[in-house]
Amino acid sequence: MLEMTMIISTLRPVTLALAVLVASAAPVWAEPSPETSARCVQEGLNALGFNAGTADGILGSGTKTAFDNYKASQTGLIDKYPLADFTIVPICLYLSREAAANGKKVALADAVAREAEAFFIININPDAAFSLSLLRRDGTQIPSQGKVEPFKFNGKDVRLWRTSYAEVAGAEQFCLLPARGWVIQDESGKKYGVGCQQFDPVLFTGLGFVASWNVVAGEPDAQ
Numbered sequence: 001m002l003e004m005t006m007i008i009s010t011l012r013p014v015t016l017a018l019a020v021l022v023a024s025a026a027p028v029w030a031e032p033s034p035e036t037s038a039r040c041v042q043e044g045l046n047a048l049g050f051n052a053g054t055a056d057g058i059l060g061s062g063t064k065t066a067f068d069n070y071k072a073s074q075t076g077l078i079d080k081y082p083l084a085d086f087t088i089v090p091i092c093l094y095l096s097r098e099a100a101a102n103g104k105k106v107a108l109a110d111a112v113a114r115e116a117e118a119f120f121i122i123n124i125n126p127d128a129a130f131s132l133s134l135l136r137r138d139g140t141q142i143p144s145q146g147k148v149e150p151f152k153f154n155g156k157d158v159r160l161w162r163t164s165y166a167e168v169a170g171a172e173q174f175c176l177l178p179a180r181g182w183v184i185q186d187e188s189g190k191k192y193g194v195g196c197q198q199f200d201p202v203l204f205t206g207l208g209f210v211a212s213w214n215v216v217a218g219e220p221d222a223q
Contacts, residue, residue: 007041020046031089031115031116031117032089032092032111032112032115033223034057034085034088035057036057036112037044037053037088037089037092037106037109037112038057038058038059038063038088038109038113038181039056039057039108040088040092040095040096040109040112040150040192041059041063041067041083041088041091041092041095041098042054042055042057042063042066042105043106043108043109044091044092044094044095044096044098044099044106044109045063045066045067045070045095046222047095047096047099047102047104047105047106048068048095048098048099048102048104049069050066050069050072052067053066055108057188058085058086059083059088059166061081061165064083066081067091068083069204070095077200077203078091078094078101078203079161081203081206085204085209086088086206087204088204088206089112089116090104090202090203090204090206091206092112092117093109093112093113093165093202093205094110094202094203096109096112097202111154113165113166113169114166116163116164116165116205117162117163117164117165117205118162118163118164118168118181118201118204118205119150119160119161119162119163119204119205120121120160120161120162120174120204120209120211121153121159121161121209121210121211121212122148122157122158122159122160122161122176122210122213123153123156123158123162123211123212123213124159124176124212124213124214124215125211125215125216126157127181128178128179128182128215129178129182130176130177130178130179130182130215131177131179132146132148132161132175132176132177133175133177134168134173134174134176134199135171135172135173135175135196136170136171136172137171137172141172142167142168142170143190144167146161146167146168147161147162148160148161149161149162153210158210165201165202165205168201169201169202171199171201172198172199172200173196173197173198173199174197174198174199174211175194175196175197175211176194176195176196176211176213176215177194178193178194178215181217181218181219182215182216182217182218183215183216183217183218183220184213184214184215185214185215185218186214190221191216191218191219191220191221192220193220195213197211
């Protein structure tokens with residue numbers, strides 16, 4: 001594990017893109033109720049000092065203005081998120097985490113976290129076999145019961161990985177390990193036995209993320 005950790009700490013031959021999954025293409029599973037998630041968002045904004053008014057579960061103009069003001073104060077992926085029914089789960093979890101870092105509790109966040117699922121679209125050679133690994137900041141692996149299943153995205157056959165949010169809440173890297181005889185090749189032609197991407201499970205519970213690895217037949221280059 002130590003050798004693998006040393007490699008993946010610097011290696012990221014992967015293209016990551018944000019994808020809005022329309023209703024006809026989105027994965028279907030049980031998830032927190034929209035009202036609970038919306039109230040969580042409102043509680044989170046209020047806890048962080050952005051007035052969303054009463055936490056009534058209605059995404060009205062006051063809540064949207066408060067969220068826009070919050071996004072204007074931030075950088076990173078959260079500023080790509082619109083406030084809508086399909087994003088309220090990750091926004092709830094994100095705001096509650098930020099509130100906790102400031103010593104404040106968002107009461108509804110635990111209920112949302114228990115029911116939320118994280119998912120990730122994997123775009124690679126359809127013939128390639130692979131395994132996945134989730135790592136904490138210190139490089140230790142998080143055992144996962146996540147499922148990988150065939151999925152159709154924009155007319156293309158890809159893989160969909162999904163698991164419970166609670167299972168992966170402590171992960172910071174998402175890694176793909178091709179099976180023997182397969183490697184990840186970067187734009188310069190170098191071949192690797194593993195490819196990793198920074199991973200924030202909070203932000204993978206609503207919008208879909210597409211990770212594209214160029215997986216080809218071969219053996220890894222000497223490191």
